[in-house]
Amino acid sequence: MPAASATIETDVCVVGAGLTGLAHAIEARRRGLSVVVLERDTRPRGALTRSCGQLPFALLPERDLEHAQRARARWLELARRARLAVSETGMISPARTEHELELLESIAAQPQRQARMASAAALTALAPRALAPALRAARGGLHAAADLRVDPRGGLVALSRLLVADPSARIEWGTAAREIEPGLVHCDALRVRAGATVVCAGLDPRRLPWPLARLLPTPALGRVQLLRIAASATNGAGGGATVTAAAALAAQPALDAVPAAVALRRRLELERPELVENGLELTAASLPGGDIVVGEVVAAREADSPFASARAETLLFSEARLLLGREPRVLERWTDIRPRERVSPRTMLSPFAGTMVVLGAGPAARAMCHVHAAAVLDELLEGAGAAAAWTRAAAGLGVAQSSIGRASRTGAPGERGGSESSRSGPSGLESHSTSRQAPAFQPMRR
Ligand SMILES: Cc1cc2nc3c(=O)[nH]c(=O)nc-3n(C[C@H](O)[C@H](O)[C@H](O)COP(=O)(O)OP(=O)(O)OC[C@H]3O[C@@H](n4cnc5c(N)ncnc54)[C@H](O)[C@@H]3O)c2cc1C
Numbered sequence: 001m002p003a004a005s006a007t008i009e010t011d012v013c014v015v016g017a018g019l020t021g022l023a024h025a026i027e028a029r030r031r032g033l034s035v036v037v038l039e040r041d042t043r044p045r046g047a048l049t050r051s052c053g054q055l056p057f058a059l060l061p062e063r064d065l066e067h068a069q070r071a072r073a074r075w076l077e078l079a080r081r082a083r084l085a086v087s088e089t090g091m092i093s094p095a096r097t098e099h100e101l102e103l104l105e106s107i108a109a110q111p112q113r114q115a116r117m118a119s120a121a122a123l124t125a126l127a128p129r130a131l132a133p134a135l136r137a138a139r140g141g142l143h144a145a146a147d148l149r150v151d152p153r154g155g156l157v158a159l160s161r162l163l164v165a166d167p168s169a170r171i172e173w174g175t176a177a178r179e180i181e182p183g184l185v186h187c188d189a190l191r192v193r194a195g196a197t198v199v200c201a202g203l204d205p206r207r208l209p210w211p212l213a214r215l216l217p218t219p220a221l222g223r224v225q226l227l228r229i230a231a232s233a234t235n236g237a238g239g240g241a242t243v244t245a246a247a248a249l250a251a252q253p254a255l256d257a258v259p260a261a262v263a264l265r266r267r268l269e270l271e272r273p274e275l276v277e278n279g280l281e282l283t284a285a286s287l288p289g290g291d292i293v294v295g296e297v298v299a300a301r302e303a304d305s306p307f308a309s310a311r312a313e314t315l316l317f318s319e320a321r322l323l324l325g326r327e328p329r330v331l332e333r334w335t336d337i338r339p340r341e342r343v344s345p346r347t348m349l350s351p352f353a354g355t356m357v358v359l360g361a362g363p364a365a366r367a368m369c370h371v372h373a374a375a376v377l378d379e380l381l382e383g384a385g386a387a388a389a390w391t392r393a394a395a396g397l398g399v400a401q402s403s404i405g406r407a408s409r410t411g412a413p414g415e416r417g418g419s420e421s422s423r424s425g426p427s428g429l430e431s432h433s434t435s436r437q438a439p440a441f442q443p444m445r446r
Pocket residue numbers: 015016017018019020021038039040041045046047048050051052054055056175176177178200201202203207208209224226295296336337338359360361362363364365366367
């Protein structure tokens with residue numbers, strides 16, 4: 001066990017300052033609880049940074065759809081507070097074949113997905129300028145107006161700033177959680193004693209504090225590849241809708257049972273087997289400066305391979321050429337890890353009382369992260385009915401103090417106070433527990 005030179009006491013400890021971790025920390029502050037976030041990197045570098053930043057509300061699994069409006073409103077409210085750029089232009093998907101058109105029409109026929117069919121001219125007007133020319137040839141397509149897109153490269157910085165500015169929250173950058181036990185997280189030169197701990201360390205099991213990797217099932221991981229393509233000379237600032245290929249929609253778990261999606265998947269297996277083999281899910285979105293991020297190919301190689309696949313990149317490049325209608329000028333290439341199998345975006349596991357491990361994976365993970373965080377904290381804090389008592393005590397008696405300062409009864413600066421909203425229930429969270437006891441939350445007191 002590492003020798004710790006300092007112990008911090010807090011109500012909630014969060015391991016990982018990626019989007020999932022920050023969502024839990026912000027939710028904890030919303031409930032007036034003090035929070036310490038431990039992040040092994042010295043600055044925000046989570047998976048959001050390396051993605052297109054899309055928040056796909058139209059493609060949520062059925063069980064998440066009823067929470068979509070709340071999740072979207074929460075994103076917009078936080079973005080406003082954090083001064084985080086959000087595009088509200090939605091997502092468009094052009095149809096080039098009859099089968100694609102059928103799939104998009106069947107999505108538009110589900111009113112809860114808030115998507116409608118649009119003409120090629122309408123799609124062209126909604127697209128980022130760099131992508132507009134190639135859309136003119138479409139046979140019409142889908143416009144999912146509720147989808148949002150956050151600035152992927154600025155998002156974690158902006159959300160972290162909200163916490164850093166809050167006296168009852170603290171982020172310890174460059175501090176890896178090495179080991180965890182009930183109520184205590186050990187780092188190299190620090191220990192955190194917390195009433196509740198949420199581990200949001202991303203997908204790589206090698207990064208989990210001991211002994212979690214041994215206790216928890218982890219998904220098989222694959223490698224994804226992405227490109228940043230220069231904006232064309234005529235392209236102005238970033239903006240416009242995210243463009244997603246209909247083939248990528250057909251692969252979404254939310255549409256598994258839709259006959260038109262099944263038919264399109266079958267057709268692709270016959271006609272474009274290399275797309276299916278490489279898991280190509282083509283999405284393109286502009287960054288605030290106008291450049292386009294194109295991704296992604298889930299290359300069929302192991303996540304721990306240090307090598308990117310030339311074949312997968314050639315495929316991505318040729319699809320990007322089709323999408324742009326011109327030769328792409330690649331500015332950056334990068335790879336990342338993603339689950340090879342479909343996993344629930346909301347898997348949470350409780351290795352022992354008072355601790356939850358949350359895997360933020362899958363297409364709904366980002367869009368729903370704040371609602372899922374509320375459900376996780378409900379589960380952690382109210383597992384034994386403790387949080388309700390805690391909230392009442394906090395309202396009537398003032399609130400717990402911790403070594404990072406007095407936890408504000410009214411929540412983080414600029415927030416409405418307390419735990420007012422979070423009785424959403426677990427919203428279908430998949431919960432696995434290796435411990436039998438429900439966690440009993442005790443707010444920290446000096
Ligand atoms: C290319 C790509 C495309 C994606 N597309 C989508 C999409 O379309 N829709 C969607 O919803 N999701 C998508 N995702 C997934 C999504 O980006 C993630 O689910 C989301 O960003 C949440 O990530 P996270 O916080 O769970 O993990 P990460 O962002 O990986 O954050 C984990 C953090 O924990 C830190 N950490 C790890 N171990 C420790 C430790 N022991 N101690 C302290 N800190 C530690 C890491 O340094 C990291 O900062 C995509 C991901 C990628 C890579």
